[in-house]
Amino acid sequence: xxxxxxxxxxxxxxxxxxxxxxxxxxxxxxxxxxxxxxxxxxxxxxxxxxxxxxxxxxxxxxxxxxxxxxxxxxxxxxxxxxxxxxxxxxxxxxxxxxxxxxxxxxxxxxxxxxxxxxxxxxxxxxxxxxxxxxxxxxxxxxxxxxxxxxxxxxxxxxxxxxxxxxxxxxxxxxxxxxxxxxxxxxxxxxxxxxxxxxxxxxxxxxxxxxxxxxxxxxxxxxxxxxxxxxxxxxxxxxxxxxxxxxxxxxxxxxxxxxxxxxxxxxxxxxxxxxxxxxxxxxxxxxxxxxxxxxxxxxxxxxxxxxxxxxxxxxxxxx
Amino acid sequence: xxxxxxxxxxxxxxxxxxxxxxxxxxxxxxxxxxxxxxxxxxxxxxxxxxxxxxxxxxxxxxxxxxxxxxxxxxxxxxxxxxxxxxxxxxxxxxxxxxxxxxxxxxxxxxxxxxxxxxxxxxxxxxxxxxxxxxxxxxxxxxxxxxxxxxxxxxxxxxxxxxxxxxxxxxxxxxxxxxxxxxxxxxxxxxxxxxxxxxxxxxxxxxxxxxxxxxxxxxxxxxxxxxxxxxxxxxxxxxxxxxxxxxxxxxxxxxxxxxxxxxxxxxxxxxxxxxxxxxxxxxxxxxxxxxxxxxxxxxxxxxxxxxxxxxxxxxxxxx
DNA sequence: TATATTTGCGTAACTGATTACGTAATTTAT
DNA sequence: ATAAATTACGTAATCAGTTACGCAAATATA
Numbered sequence: 001x002x003x004x005x006x007x008x009x010x011x012x013x014x015x016x017x018x019x020x021x022x023x024x025x026x027x028x029x030x031x032x033x034x035x036x037x038x039x040x041x042x043x044x045x046x047x048x049x050x051x052x053x054x055x056x057x058x059x060x061x062x063x064x065x066x067x068x069x070x071x072x073x074x075x076x077x078x079x080x081x082x083x084x085x086x087x088x089x090x091x092x093x094x095x096x097x098x099x100x101x102x103x104x105x106x107x108x109x110x111x112x113x114x115x116x117x118x119x120x121x122x123x124x125x126x127x128x129x130x131x132x133x134x135x136x137x138x139x140x141x142x143x144x145x146x147x148x149x150x151x152x153x154x155x156x157x158x159x160x161x162x163x164x165x166x167x168x169x170x171x172x173x174x175x176x177x178x179x180x181x182x183x184x185x186x187x188x189x190x191x192x193x194x195x196x197x198x199x200x201x202x203x204x205x206x207x208x209x210x211x212x213x214x215x216x217x218x219x220x221x222x223x224x225x226x227x228x229x230x231x232x233x234x235x236x237x238x239x240x241x242x243x244x245x246x247x248x249x250x251x252x253x254x255x256x257x258x259x260x261x262x263x264x265x266x267x268x269x270x271x272x273x274x275x276x277x278x279x280x281x282x283x284x285x286x287x288x289x290x291x292x293x294x295x296x297x298x299x300x301x302x303x304x305x306x307x308x309x310x311x312x313x314x315x316x317x318x
Numbered sequence: 319x320x321x322x323x324x325x326x327x328x329x330x331x332x333x334x335x336x337x338x339x340x341x342x343x344x345x346x347x348x349x350x351x352x353x354x355x356x357x358x359x360x361x362x363x364x365x366x367x368x369x370x371x372x373x374x375x376x377x378x379x380x381x382x383x384x385x386x387x388x389x390x391x392x393x394x395x396x397x398x399x400x401x402x403x404x405x406x407x408x409x410x411x412x413x414x415x416x417x418x419x420x421x422x423x424x425x426x427x428x429x430x431x432x433x434x435x436x437x438x439x440x441x442x443x444x445x446x447x448x449x450x451x452x453x454x455x456x457x458x459x460x461x462x463x464x465x466x467x468x469x470x471x472x473x474x475x476x477x478x479x480x481x482x483x484x485x486x487x488x489x490x491x492x493x494x495x496x497x498x499x500x501x502x503x504x505x506x507x508x509x510x511x512x513x514x515x516x517x518x519x520x521x522x523x524x525x526x527x528x529x530x531x532x533x534x535x536x537x538x539x540x541x542x543x544x545x546x547x548x549x550x551x552x553x554x555x556x557x558x559x560x561x562x563x564x565x566x567x568x569x570x571x572x573x574x575x576x577x578x579x580x581x582x583x584x585x586x587x588x589x590x591x592x593x594x595x596x597x598x599x600x601x602x603x604x605x606x607x608x609x610x611x612x613x614x615x616x617x618x619x620x621x622x623x624x625x626x627x628x629x630x631x632x633x634x635x636x
Numbered sequence: 637t638a639t640a641t642t643t644g645c646g647t648a649a650c651t652g653a654t655t656a657c658g659t660a661a662t663t664t665a666t
Numbered sequence: 667a668t669a670a671a672t673t674a675c676g677t678a679a680t681c682a683g684t685t686a687c688g689c690a691a692a693t694a695t696a
Binding site: 387390 | 644645648652654
Binding site for chain 2: 008020024033116121132140159
């Protein structure tokens with residue numbers, strides 16, 4: 001299909017479906033050719049029964065990777081043709097135990113030649129290819145089991161969006177945004193406290209002039225996230241990560257992570273030994289972000305914020 | 319799926335279907351994620367319209383490799399969502415000309431990011447595989463277009479059956495079979511002639527004692543084909559291939575071909591310059607077999623058989 | 637010019653799978 | 667011992683495609 005060279009790999013699903021169809025189409029004709037009264041779709045069920053004697057519907061379904069209604073239907077069809085018999089389990093009345101009949105068993109022998117020839121034909125095709133379809137499928141199955149395509153796409157999306165985000169130093173024009181972004185999330189979860197007003201209304205005086213730093217995340221030149229690195233007045237702790245706020249509209253762009261990284265890099269360049277922070281455990285995504293950045297939960301320490309119920313620290317390399 | 323390691327490649331179709339399903343399943347969720355009101359199955363149709371402007375239903379179907387009813391249905395659904403408009407062709411009242419609406423066109427832009435991300439994700443998976451699924455599929459498509467799986471299986475079958483056939487020298491116990499096999503086909507097409515009775519009733523006297531040879535093809539120790547190499551009394555021709563007969567029950571095992579090869583090998587070992595034969599053009603499979611063996615049509619020569627209307631010869635290497 | 641064939645496309649029925657749901661039997665928890 | 671949860675499995679509806687069929691328009695042929 002020349003079409004797929006134009007669309008690119010996004011049409012992988014469509015292309016797979018077509019190849020599948022082309023191959024399955026011939027399967028029915030092959031059974032006919034060998035005069036075996038069986039439908040291709042029965043094959044997986046037939047196979048497990050021929051190998052393993054008696055099985056229940058769900059056991060078969062699990063083994064061949066179909067849904068149980070699918071197996072149920074197939075067994076019904078095969079029973080009608082006299083290839084299998086169903087019988088109720090005496091000790092467990094729910095179970096329907098299926099096994100091949102004499103006629104079904106006969107087919108297992110009759111079908112051997114066909115299987116040999118099909119295998120020969122497929123191997124012959126494989127021998128003519130430079131890329132091994134069978135092994136490629138096995139690899140894809142494995143990789144998709146590890147992480148679904150969906151989640152990989154989400155990851156790609158996030159990475160691309162993060163690339164559009166720039167982290168810049170605070171400037172007076174971001175004063176309003178600094179306040180608004182913080183008020184937005186604080187008021188959603190808690191009540192604004194006195195200490196909040198102090199730093200949010202006057203960041204220059206209360207953070208920057210006290211040897212602190214503020215970073216702003218820009219997306220399309222819009223400020224969508226902020227975070228402060230505040231100099232602490234404590235012999236054991238050098239800096240505090242605080243006032244981290246990201247607009248809900250700009251989620252999925254790793255903005256919190258980028259701001260955190262910038263803060264950490266800054267602290268290192270300032271020769272800090274550690275970074276301290278305060279948060280609340282109901283803020284699950286925040287806590288997991290701090291963990292991802294390397295912060296660890298630590299023992300209690302005095303704080304002016306009522307909403308704080310967890311404290312974390314990050315030990316920086318010397 | 320461990321299951322497929324047990325069944326072997328005969329379950330290629332099933333395995334393909336499952337992989338297809340797994341991938342398609344996520345596709346729908348991906349559209350949702352990007353907030354695009356479109357179904358994955360619309361994509362091929364959408365794609366060709368976004369590239370090529372107006373198209374008729376069948377033109378789209380041909381381009382994307384679907385059946386036309388499928389496209390017809392998809393266009394109906396897309397039209398309901400306002401993504402496309404249909405209009406009758408003025409010069410050809412049968413045609414239904416389809417094009418994207420403004421809304422549909424908007425999606426082409428909106429969808430770009432999604433396509434980029436999906437492509438990134440798929441490329442990332444490909445990078446982790448050692449066998450390239452995409453290229454492998456392309457190779458399979460190409461090879462299946464050249465020769466279908468069905469016909470390759472038929473070929474494998476034939477080859478395997480031919481392996482069970484043995485060609486042996488004539489023995490008195492095959493006298494009846496020699497006669498019966500020949501009478502069977504001759505009487506189906508023609509009337510037995512006087513010359514037939516002579517050689518069929520007394521092959522020893524009329525063929526073997528006159529420096530001729532007879533080969534018998536055995537399948538399960540049953541004689542299912544015969545062929546004679548008869549010494550000719552002609553300065554220009556050394557031997558005649560004649561009395562070739564194969565049981566209809568033993569077709570598809572290349573028996574004629576194997577007998578022919580044996581005859582030719584014998585003639586060469588006897589130092590013959592050529593082999594002559596007589597046949598009739600209504601016997602299409604026979605003529606094509608002779609061609610395959612290397613015989614060429616030649617100019618007329620006297621013959622005792624009424625049914626002969628074509629004469630062929632094979633020049634042997636010196 | 638009349639008739640036969642081909643073409644475009646819609647509708648209907650089928651296919652091989654799925655998910656959703658209901659019911660009965662069994663197992664677990666209180 | 668009873669209630670709640672789980673399990674086995676069948677039926678119904680759905681899905682994304684197919685083939686079969688029929689009608690109308692256009693084209694080819696006699």
